Amino acid sequence: MTLSKRLYPPAVIGIIGGGQLGKMLAQSAQRMGYKVTVLDPSEDAPARAVCHTFIHAEFSDEEALIKLSVMSDVVTYEFENIDAHILRNLVSDYYVPQGAETVLTLQNRTTEKNAIKASGAAVVPFENISSGDDVKTFADKHSYPLIVKTTTGGYDGKGQYYLESEADLADENIPFEDTEFIVEKYINLEREVSLTAARSAGGEITYFPLQENLHRDQILYRTIAPARVNYFDQAKAEAEKIIDAMLFVGVFTIEFFIDKDGELYVNEIAPRPHNSAHYTIEACNISQFDAHILSVTNQPLPEVYQHKDAIMMNLLGEDLDRLDLELFDYSEWNVHLYGKSDRKPARKMGHVTILTDDIDEELVKLKKNFEKES
Ligand code: ADP
Ligand code: MG
CATH class of the missing domain: 3.30.470.20 (ATP-grasp fold, B domain)
Known part of the structure; x- marks a missing residue:
């Protein structure tokens, strides 16, 4: 749903995610006079202490997300990894101005980097890979050092492998069977x-x-x-x-x-x-x-x-x-x-x-x- 009118307090803002970002969003919204509902899987999510209503539920719980949306005049998220299917449904039935497509593109490093590159902005050389041999082929072209990253779920450097040389590739034991990766040139x-x-x-x-x-x-x-x-x-x-x-x-x-x-x-x-x-x-x-x-x-x-x-x-x-x-x-x-x-x-x-x-x-x-x- 789209909305062209402005939403005034005490409209209810529904926030998916109650970590520190959700907490600071809620504080800001409340200062302006909006009401806030937060959904988070953690019982003691930071935002819980500063919202009007808290829904304790998993991000994958579609019913709970619908409940949040019904209660809210606008739904927003501080959490990026919402299931594509659920998010698209919410966007079609409720007012979720951030939409689904941008966040879905950015959830995955490969689609993210492809989109950035397609926009004409500069990105470091990268490639989607599924084996150590793919890393070697990339290294032949771009030379070490390289960095291998999981395409999804990474934050604060989690799921990243720094490769100074081919020897590191053997040492790191990157779990190619378990998940998808990209390799990119490590920049000085x-x-x-x-x-x-x-x-x-x-x-x-x-x-x-x-x-x-x-x-x-x-x-x-x-x-x-x-x-x-x-x-x-x-x-x-x-x-x-x-x-x-x-x-x-x-x-x-x-x-x-x-x-x-x-x-x-x-x-x-x-x-x-x-x-x-x-x-x-x-x-x-x-x-x-x-x-x-x-x-x-x-x-x-x-x-x-x-x-x-x-x-x-x-x-x-x-x-x-x-x-x-x-x-x-x-x-x-x-x-x-x-x-x-x-x-x-x-x-x-x-x-x-x-x-x-x-x-x-x-x-x-x-x-x-x-x-x-x-
Ligand atoms: P995250 O999603 O964990 O923030 P980033 O890709 O931003 O993943 O990597 C975290 C940090 O690791 C970066 O801010 C940077 O300091 C370092 N890093 C990541 N990729 C590179 C690279 N290609 N070259 C140099 N440093 C990098
Ligand atoms: Mg980063």
């Missing part, structure tokens, strides 16, 4: 950046500043915004090609690689709020979560501006183990804890945003306070 990275944008149901588009992302063990570790490299216009031009080729509604983020030669490549696209844009809560006139709610309710989108430079750092379980009682000692830290009860070393438990006039000075201070290094 100069930097990683991301661009977050929002497109409203009415077609209006607004862009957030370019973000610079630092990863550790393939998990986002810090975001610096604005990025300390001047690639906004180039990234926006790539984003425009993708927006022309795929229909986005709501907030989405395009991740980019910049290699040592200064070439920009699109890595992947998240059709939902993204970790690298959490800093927008404190640093911008609207947050990515506000932008998403305004988009799906078809309200006008403002031009985004950033008040102050920002650093966002994730709080993983292992960071909390170290910092627990000190989190509030540094008054410049804006602390966000998601309320997850199960703390694991590499699990994202929260984040901290710092607004600053001097990114470099702040980074030095952070290293000392956050990592306990001198």
